[in-house]
Amino acid sequence: MKIVNANYIHILIIIIVSLLLVSAILIAVKSYFNNKEIESLSSSCLKNDGEYELVITNKLTQSYKFSCENKN
Structure with a gap:
């Protein structure tokens, strides 16, 4: 009986670690692409003689407004 319970615990640990790893990867990818989008938007705005306002709403994922x- 203890061997069966140990197997379930190991499987549960593997599932939890996998979910945490996938979550961390997804957050990192979202942050990366938001950062690239911000760079593109700001350089495009400056190229068109504009002034931009950027508000980061979530520092972890780099969500923004x-x-x-x-200027004209």
């Missing part, structure tokens, strides 16, 4: 207004 972006607005660009022309």
Whole structure:
């Protein structure tokens, strides 16, 4: 009986660790692509003689609010 319970515990640990690893990877990917998008938006706004406002709403995932207004 103890061997069966130990197997279930090992399987549960593997599942939990796998879920944490996948979650961490997804958060890192989301942060990376948000960062690239922010770079693209800000450089595009500056290239068109605009001023942009960037508010990071979540530091972990780099979620943001972006607005660009022309100076003219």
